[in-house]
Amino acid sequence: MTFTLKKSWSDALVLGLSVFLVFCLIFEPYIELPELVGWLGNWHPLILHFPIVLLVVAVYVNLVHKKISSLLLTIATLTVLITAITGFFLSLGSSEKGDILFWHQWLGAGLALLTALWYWLDNQKLGQHKVTKGLQLSIVLTTVLAGHFGGMVTHGEDFLALPSSNSFEEIPENPLIYKHIVASIIDDKCASCHNPNKQKGEYSMSSLKNLIKGGKTGKAIDKEHPKESELLKRLHLPNADEEHMPPQEKKQLTSIEIQLIEEWVRLGASDTLQLNQLKNDQPLVALVNNLMRPDAKEKWTKLPKVDKTILSGLNSDYLTIKKLASTSEALSINLFTSPKYEATLITNLAPIAQNIITLDLSGIPIGAKEMEFIAKCINLEILEIDKTPVTDRDIIPIKSLSKLRSLKVYDTKVSDESIDLFKGLSSLEKLYVKGSAISAEGISSLQKERPSLVVIGDIDAEIKTYFIEKDTVEITTKKEAISPK
Ligand code: HEC
Numbered sequence: 001m002t003f004t005l006k007k008s009w010s011d012a013l014v015l016g017l018s019v020f021l022v023f024c025l026i027f028e029p030y031i032e033l034p035e036l037v038g039w040l041g042n043w044h045p046l047i048l049h050f051p052i053v054l055l056v057v058a059v060y061v062n063l064v065h066k067k068i069s070s071l072l073l074t075i076a077t078l079t080v081l082i083t084a085i086t087g088f089f090l091s092l093g094s095s096e097k098g099d100i101l102f103w104h105q106w107l108g109a110g111l112a113l114l115t116a117l118w119y120w121l122d123n124q125k126l127g128q129h130k131v132t133k134g135l136q137l138s139i140v141l142t143t144v145l146a147g148h149f150g151g152m153v154t155h156g157e158d159f160l161a162l163p164s165s166n167s168f169e170e171i172p173e174n175p176l177i178y179k180h181i182v183a184s185i186i187d188d189k190c191a192s193c194h195n196p197n198k199q200k201g202e203y204s205m206s207s208l209k210n211l212i213k214g215g216k217t218g219k220a221i222d223k224e225h226p227k228e229s230e231l232l233k234r235l236h237l238p239n240a241d242e243e244h245m246p247p248q249e250k251k252q253l254t255s256i257e258i259q260l261i262e263e264w265v266r267l268g269a270s271d272t273l274q275l276n277q278l279k280n281d282q283p284l285v286a287l288v289n290n291l292m293r294p295d296a297k298e299k300w301t302k303l304p305k306v307d308k309t310i311l312s313g314l315n316s317d318y319l320t321i322k323k324l325a326s327t328s329e330a331l332s333i334n335l336f337t338s339p340k341y342e343a344t345l346i347t348n349l350a351p352i353a354q355n356i357i358t359l360d361l362s363g364i365p366i367g368a369k370e371m372e373f374i375a376k377c378i379n380l381e382i383l384e385i386d387k388t389p390v391t392d393r394d395i396i397p398i399k400s401l402s403k404l405r406s407l408k409v410y411d412t413k414v415s416d417e418s419i420d421l422f423k424g425l426s427s428l429e430k431l432y433v434k435g436s437a438i439s440a441e442g443i444s445s446l447q448k449e450r451p452s453l454v455v456i457g458d459i460d461a462e463i464k465t466y467f468i469e470k471d472t473v474e475i476t477t478k479k480e481a482i483s484p485k
Contacts (some may be wrong), residue, residue: 005197011123017081018116018420024088029199033092041090042085048150051080055115055143059136066128070169084112092198104149104196113388125178132477156234171292178208178271181288185257189246204245208271222228226266235261260287280322289332303379310351319345324357330379332358343369350376360381364407371397377378386432392417403427410456411435416442423449429463432456 025030035074041453047380054076062068072408081393086106090099121132171180186194186205193200194215203215211231220231224330234245235258236264246252253261263284267273278285315321318338324330333349333356347369349356353376362384371390374383375397383398386408392415399421407428410417415437423446433443434457 008013014077014119043085044090048083052085059140065089078113079377080112084108100152107146111146114139174276177273182264221269286323300330303329306355329355330357331355334360335364337363346370347373353377360384368394375400381408388411406430408432409436419446430454
């Protein structure tokens with residue numbers, strides 16, 4: 001009598017937990033756990049050992065003794081269901097599910113449901129039926145697989161790891177606006193709630209297509225009427241507004257990040273748009289530069305103010321002047337070869353010499369006069385005088401450039417005579433000498449004295465592309481630098 005009562009209790013429990021598990025799996029995107037319930041998830045790694053052992057024992061006992069103690073099967077079934085449910089709670093707390101967690105979850109849930117099925121078949125006295133045998137085999141197999149993926153989740157993948165601080169990929173020199181910038185911001189600040197596994201508002205932002213498509217309200221990005229885009233509207237709503245994104249308690253976008261997304265939407269929300277396709281006066285250019293040089297604010301705040309009229313007087317077809325950051329007076333200057341080149345094109349830049357941070361004179365027939373001017377650019381950090389006729393003598397004036405980080409003198413006549421000069425450039429991090437007259441001994445003597453200096457000398461083509469990629473790193477940066485203070 002008492003046994004039947006107990007039995008009906010355990011039947012009800014198994015049924016209830018199974019239904020609850022299925023419910024969790026189906027409605028996962030809509031589930032927001034209270035903290036206490038979420039805390040139950042922490043037990044998952046501990047309890048999961050019980051069902052593994054119990055299931056293997058149960059299957060073994062059933063095979064050998066042709067019959068299984070219903071108590072053993074009941075406990076095994078209940079623990080595997082509880083394990084699956086706590087695992088589900090635990091996974092809700094992790095921001096984004098990788099493939100491994102995805103498989104682990106479905107295998108684990110599948111295992112629990114298969115076991116519940118076995119429990120039910122056994123109840124129907126079908127314990128020795130062929131179907132049950134097949135089921136037991138699948139249970140053992142699923143246990144092994146779920147356990148395997150589970151191990152990978154905790155030991156291999158980033159699950160349970162501390163949130164990474166540099167998920168903002170380093171931005172290359174000429175970034176794709178969507179891939180390298182917009183998608184990084186979204187990954188960082190939105191994707192935890194809007195990914196294929198967790199689609200808050202039925203909205204996944206996992207691809208450009210989905211990002212545009214939007215969620216239950218419809219299109220999130222309206223290319224015809226960019227300003228009307230649901231996505232932008234939500235970013236601009238006051239933080240306290242319920243519809244503001246990301247929700248108030250979450251890490252917010254910086255104003256630069258919001259402007260970046262907005263400008264990108266305004267320009268057509270394309271995934272092929274690249275920095276160098278933009279005109280200099282596009283606000284996006286300054287915004288991207290700002291992102292790439294977040295330390296700019298501190299470093300460049302003391303630069304003298306540049307008079308706009310001076311700037312417009314200096315611009316020419318053969319020279320571009322770019323602001324490196326919207327918030328500073330730092331400039332980047334690029335000269336193009338022209339048949340009518342005269343040194344004055346460069347020496348006329350004297351009024352803004354202190355504002356020049358990067359100067360690209362690659363391929364220009366410069367000489368002593370221009371180099372003298374360069375010495376006045378005391379804040380210069382990146383100088384490109386490769387493919388120019390400069391000699392050791394010509395470049396002597398750059399010894400005063402105490403902030404110079406990167407120098408390109410490849411394909412010039414610069415020789416070992418300049419090694420001492422390079423040794424003295426205290427801020428220099430990268431030197432490009434390939435195709436110059438500098439010898440291997442010269443380079444090794446330089447590197448002995450300045451071990452942290454990267455010298456790019458004569459290298460074969462394959463390694464060269466590697467270095468060119470590395471080259472782009474110098475003006476990029478990590479995410480935390482652009483996070484709100
Ligand atoms: C903490 C979770 C969370 C984060 C992080 C988050 N959202 Fe949401 N988002 C939601 C929820 C919940 C909804 C559905 C409720 C609503 O419509 O306000 C939603 C809805 C939306 C919608 C409307 C979808 C539709 O069609 O109804 C947009 C657009 C959106 N979010 C954009 C963003 C953007 C952009 C970010 C990152 C800057 C972001 N969200 C970050 C939880 C989040």
